[in-house]
Amino acid sequence: MDLSVKTKELRAFLQDHLLVGDGAMATQLYRMGVPVGVSFEELCLSSPRLVHDVHQAYYDAGARLLETNTFGANRDALSRYGLEHKVTRINRAAVAIAREAAKDDAFVVGSIGSILAGRVRQKVLDEFRDQFEEQAIALLHAGVDGLILETFLDVEELLLAIEIIRPLTDLPLICQLATLEVGRTRDGFTLTEAFSQLQEAGADIIGLNCRLGPAEILRSYEQSQVPEGAILSAFPNAGRLGLADGEYAYKSSPEYFAKSALRLREQGIRLIGGCCGTTPEHVREIAQALQGLEPLPRVNPTGSAQERHTQSSYHVHERQKPSIVERVKTGTTIIVEFDPPKDLDTEGFIHGCCELHHAGADAITLADNSLANVRMSNMALGAIMKGQYGMDPLIHIACRDRNLIGQQSHLMGLHALGIDQVLVVTGDPSRFGDLPGASSVFDVTSFDLIRMVKQLNEGISFSGRPLKQKAQFIVGAAFNPNVRQIDAAIKRLEKKVEAGADFIMTQPVYDAESIRLVYESTKHINIPVFIGIMPLTSQRNAEFLHNEVPGIKLSEEALERMRKVQGEAARQEGIKMAKELLDVAIPVFNGIYLITPFNYYAMSVELIHYARQKSSLLQASVQA
Template sequence: MSRKKRELRAYLQENLLVGDGAMATQLYRMGVPVGVSFEELCLSSPQLVHDVHKAYYEAGARLLETNTFSANRDALSRYGLEHKVTRINRAAVAIAREAAQEDAFVVGSVGSILAGRVRQKVLDEFRDQYEEQAIALLHAGVDGLILETFLDVEELLLAINVIRPLTDLPLICQLATLEVGRTRDGYTLTEAFAQLQQAGADIIGLNCRLGPAEILRSFEQAQVPEGALLSAFPNAGRLGLADGEYAYKSSPEYFAESALRLREQGVRLIGGCCGTTPEHVKAMADALRGLAPQPRINPVIADPERTSPSAHYVRDPQKPSIVERVKTGTTIIVEFDPPKDLDTEGFIQGCCELHAAGADSITLADNSLANVRMSNMALGAIMKGQYGMDPLIHIACRDRNLIGQQSHLMGLHALGIDQVLVVTGDPSRFGDLPGASSVFDVTSFDLIRMVKQLNEGISFSGRPLKQKAQFIVGAAFNPNVRQIDAAIKRLEKKVEAGADFIMTQPVYDVESIRLVHESTKHIGIPVFIGIMPLTSSRNAEFLHNEVPGIKLSQEALERMRRVQGEAARQEGIKIAKELLDAAIPAFNGIYLITPFNYYQMSVELIQYVQQKSSLLQTSGQI
């Protein structure tokens, strides 16, 4: 019996099913420009849409989604097409049906109307739009509907509430989370999955926003309702800027491995979202061919222990800057991310431990990856004023216009915080508030120059100030690129703009350390080489395959694959120490990046750097 003649829910009870990949990614690859309605192509260029469906089918997808993700009245009105909702949806089903064979399911794609924007309307206003689109898809003859990329549980529940009474066909309901384990409107995945199933969802899962590693981790940390059918359509890693172009990083081979891991979590419908191609789908289909689904086993979830902060450290107002210290010996900067919550106890505890271990400065990112964290300015003030620590504050070009940037810097000056790192910042649309604006009034080059202008007693507008600031300004450098010469030229411009020191992205092989040393020794300012210990094989593969600006050696990947649990963290520390053995003789500046707030790992590495540096100094090697 063909799959198409069997009901989708019944098929998934006994079988794995491979879904398709990104429609927009393929259309863009085929020459369709950004800024047009991809859904309208169902009317004006149906052959293009047909060719995408056919490519996915031939790659092994046996569930095809119609090209109707944004074919609702709200989205189409941006192109003056709001009167063509029914025509576009019905045409999309016909195109997908023509491309699919008898052994493939065709499901109607219904996307979020909020589409990542901050909610400004009452959700009930969307009811008619969901009903209009769903009726058009159902009347055209789909095998089910896939409600996908919903950031808010409440909007997805509304859509289910509207559509469920219209049909008995299967509803695939997929959330898109901005961080592992929690939706934008505050639900844990455990809570969200339970509510979706109770509302009438037949298949529940996750798609978009996150890559395979983080979607896998999301399932590993969630309690799924008994007997639930699960789906997963991850992005091809994180979208990042590499060599001047935005691109997704994850390879088809990595997707094949990830599909097998998702199967182990009980996921039965596996496809791809943004950045995925027929090559990704083929790799998954080949990997899953002949395999049976595995039962879902929920994890045991325990409450994390809370700790109290140390409180016996005093401020040292005479402490020299990191640039002054690095001239006289090995200097250690440790990155420790601000919390995503209002609770600061664990953060302060970690800072105290790092400070006590001997970190010369603790650096705080400015909402890294465009995810909201507590103000690094406020935390830096607490660290400096109450505990005598030396903070180094990141400043992103993304979040503040020039008014806000100067105000922010003036506040740091008032607090006595004079060490900053200027970074461009990841675009807002890739973070946990994708509806937020990315400002980018200036580039990192411009902002470095303007911060140094404050040191001359001149405001951004050119107005004389009654005092001069005393900022020590750092700049970021990513050596993990294909064209190192271009990266060095960019770095030289930052030095020309006034950068006082450099902090690099983490490196994971000795050859890269040598390359950075040889490439930067002419620039004349301190370079702090980035070292971030790996915590697990999953962590290593995620960094290598999904995070822009990070590349691991095959040796490091292979070593992490051989160990698990605490042994994996110990292996990560061992690898980091081997890298430090190569870095310490070449660099007076060491930049340790704390993974997942495991500050104990950084404490051990601080102590290792101190011991190694002392031995080399005694022997006259540095």
């Protein structure tokens, strides 16, 4: 292997040479005593000699492509340390440090990492444009030989970075994806699709880095079609991160990395280095294994086995009866909420569900530990309702209680049970519930979770892995009209619709004016809206809802009417008021959402009968 690499430009050099890249920067800095929790990139200013020593160690080990210590030197990442005003200074200093270690016979490429950095997408990606441009300009002005865009989990974000950076320079762009599973990106692209799009967008060198070790990156290349003439790179992790002797560590040895480098070469890969967990010892073994060898041509597999399997194996379970979204198009559709029990006795709950079902509820919806109070699993109860009694459950899914692993597992379980109607909600904070010491997870917002549930409908997991089947979830979103600024609430609702919501369920309203306001505010939204109505049961109930429960507001008239009655008379007054609201709602809303208070299912049964009668009369008058 020719070590006088700087006799050629990077792209030209890789046409007929193998090139050894460096290894992990953070791993080495940690080994040298830098604690976790600081900005490794800021060390370019405060401890430049330390960063130089890492570069020097990789150079001495045989690396002839050094990456600047700027992976997280963007405004978003640096802001976590109060360093967002030092983007340009850090990037320029990093290039100078790497250049000193590279001498005259190693390439220096500016590292630009994903801004999402493994997090679930919560922002519009266009917001990253200025950040990519700011960092790229700083690196280019400092004199790099190229840029390496690395550890991008989503093709969409990497394409955005290329779109911004490509017009700024003719220098080589190395563009590397990171995948959570072999062969597919987090946002659902096969590597065959992704590599093609990256090359068309202007990437000079395409490849994979991070997340996976050598074996899985090798498998990824073995299963993928690569564009003709593409220059390929691979920077694997040192295996999977695991707990050993009480400490987290990467398992792959330097000797294993050397054997893996030879296998990667057989796949036509020309630029080989290391990512998380790799050290100068790993790079030394790579350099020695590749010493004196020439690159091999890329030979694509004759069709990706994984892609053939993926394309041929998807199928969708068909619903046995129309969903609530289909029903609401043809007439009044009624959803009734009935809370799961707080104890282990299910007899009363099932009896109430049966009564609601026989009364004509199109679906019975079960909250997910509402108000952060522990209740029986709505998934288990939904399975009983559907499997034993033929009812159609609509399951609430809160962002509060499960991390992403638990959320996807939960949804996969619902799919297996044939429960495909869900309502995604944020969830009330745990500290306000009956176990105030419990933690609130909130890995994602309701917007993110709606988007991710719809991804399951494409047969793609949260991590981008094909699921062999496509889910068929009908996804609802919550809307609270009881706010001071209805315009802001509507904009939030529109974002949920954009994320993929199929229908809307509102918080309960308690006066005719609120119903009309919801109608006027949402009539431009082209998905069904189910207007929430919950009968009051007493004066105390009314005052509690009005003064203490977030998202609920009663009119002064409703409060006054409940002050005048007690006991059974109060419940009857609550039913009467709810019927008056149904009189206003049914002419403008096909979707009615009845919320059962305190498990008084008899109240909801009476309101179902009334809504059906009112709807029939209205339909008859229209036909006449």
